[in-house]
Amino acid sequence: QATLGVLGGGQLGRMFVHAAQALGYRCVVLDPDAISPAGAVAEQHIQADYLDSFGLAQLARDCDAITTEFENVPALALETLAGMRTVAPAAASVAVCQDRAVEKAHFESAGVPCAPHAVITNDIELAAVDPALLPGILKTSRMGYDGKGQVRVSTAVELAAAWNDLKRVPCVLEQLLPLKAELSVLVARGADGQLVNYPVQQNLHRGGILSVTEVPAPAVPTDVQQQAVAAARQVAEALGYVGVLCIEFFWLHDGRLVVNEMAPRPHNSGHWTMNGASASQFELQVRALAGLPLPEPRQHSAAVMLNLLGDLWFSEEGGPTPPAWDRVLALPGTHLHLYGKAEARHGRKMGHLNITAATAEAAHLIALEAALILGLPTDF
Numbered sequence: 389q390a391t392l393g394v395l396g397g398g399q400l401g402r403m404f405v406h407a408a409q410a411l412g413y414r415c416v417v418l419d420p421d422a423i424s425p426a427g428a429v430a431e432q433h434i435q436a437d438y439l440d441s442f443g444l445a446q447l448a449r450d451c452d453a454i455t456t457e458f459e460n461v462p463a464l465a466l467e468t469l470a471g472m473r474t475v476a477p478a479a480a481s482v483a484v485c486q487d488r489a490v491e492k493a494h495f496e497s498a499g500v501p502c503a504p505h506a507v508i509t510n511d512i513e514l515a516a517v518d519p520a521l522l523p524g525i526l527k528t529s530r531m532g533y534d535g536k537g538q539v540r541v542s543t544a545v546e547l548a549a550a551w552n553d554l555k556r557v558p559c560v561l562e563q564l565l566p567l568k569a570e571l572s573v574l575v576a577r578g579a580d581g582q583l584v585n586y587p588v589q590q591n592l593h594r595g596g597i598l599s600v601t602e603v604p605a606p607a608v609p610t611d612v613q614q615q616a617v618a619a620a621r622q623v624a625e626a627l628g629y630v631g632v633l634c635i636e637f638f639w640l641h642d643g644r645l646v647v648n649e650m651a652p653r654p655h656n657s658g659h660w661t662m663n664g665a666s667a668s669q670f671e672l673q674v675r676a677l678a679g680l681p682l683p684e685p686r687q688h689s690a691a692v693m694l695n696l697l698g699d700l701w702f703s704e705e706g707g708p709t710p711p712a713w714d715r716v717l718a719l720p721g722t723h724l725h726l727y728g729k730a731e732a733r734h735g736r737k738m739g740h741l742n743i744t745a746a747t748a749e750a751a752h753l754i755a756l757e758a759a760l761i762l763g764l765p766t767d768f
């Protein structure tokens with residue numbers, strides 16, 4: 389029986405493991421924590437740091453092919469493993485995604501426009517920032533996610549103060565763009581170059597965290613969708629990427645489409661594929677890693693995904709108590725996915741609810757009902 393390895397024990401790893409097991413693979417998860425969502429469901433768990441050479445050697449010994457579920461896994465860990473086993477995505481691809489400055493350079497070289505920006509690594513670059521980039525968002529080049537490591541700034545003085553607050557680590561200042569909608573496109577590419585994609589996903593963020601994804605994208609005309617898909621495929625092709633890749637876009641009020649960032653793995657905005665498509669993004673990651681065929685995935689149902697953050701577990705009377713799932717599950721076409729996290733915390737991703745229906749309108753209405761029951765905002 390072939391064995392697949394995953395670096396990282398979070399929910400993405402858990403859903404990867406479930407998909408791999410369904411296809412007959414054994415799974416090994418390497419994660420520093422004794423208990424993790426993916427470690428709990430894999431056949432084997434190696435508790436080690438990502439750069440622990442003993443842990444990596446054991447992972448390589450026990451696996452036929454290895455992937456990552458964790459965007460900030462040290463690229464060196466993937467490089468080390470690649471000397472011993474099949475690894476996808478490649479360390480070089482992951483390294484591009486881990487640094488916003490390098491990532492933006494890649495977008496530009498692939499001919500895909502991104503937000504006007506400046507790289508800030510020293511006082512000279514700080515002083516040289518074009519005032520036209522303000523108001524803007526200062527983002528740390530590395531390690532940010534869910535809006536962490538980002539500060540909105542309106543003036544050069546605020547910019548300098550924000551950079552100090554961020555400990556003067558390398559940053560990117562991006563112009564604050566007027567967003568009509570946020571979109572993402574998931575592609576999967578095999579080692580043989582076969583490249584497939586899902587339809588465009590429309591994403592609503594709250595407080596820097598993904599809240600709702602709708603597919604088909606309700607507000608986006610066909611030509612913009614085609615542009616997004618073409619751009620995503622171009623970015624993956626230019627990287628020679630292997631595996632599932634998610635590219636996030638901003639659709640602007642003036643109609644332009646610019647790329648925001650990408651994630652070298654299955655993505656929160658693609659969780660709808662678990663119930664709305666012929667193959668989920670996790671299955672495609674397994675297929676790409678294991679060298680199985682990658683037929684074009686087909687969306688068979690309109691879908692809405694509601695993210696379930698830990699906040700839902702804290703009622704007004706105090707907490708933590710799980711929400712009333714029975715009322716939500718009484719609605720037609722609802723699919724609950726919980727990640728098995730021991731403790732609910734504010735802002736922590738605990739699970740998601742997929743809603744599928746025959747039409748986008750029906751899925752939207754049922755999603756609104758579910759949100760109402762759960763006490764989630766209904767402004768989507």
Ligand code: ATP
Pocket residue numbers: 503525527532533534535536562563564565566567570593596636648649
């Ligand atoms: P993720 O968890 O998706 O990796 P992240 O922390 O890397 O998020 P970004 O995707 O860069 O952060 O930004 C988070 C959100 O902030 C975006 O989805 C968007 O809503 C808003 N945002 C980021 N950059 C801009 C911009 N240049 N103009 C307007 N809004 C922006």
Ligand code: MG
Pocket residue numbers: 532533534649
């Ligand atoms: Mg990001």
Ligand code: MG
Pocket residue numbers: 636648649
């Ligand atoms: Mg993002």
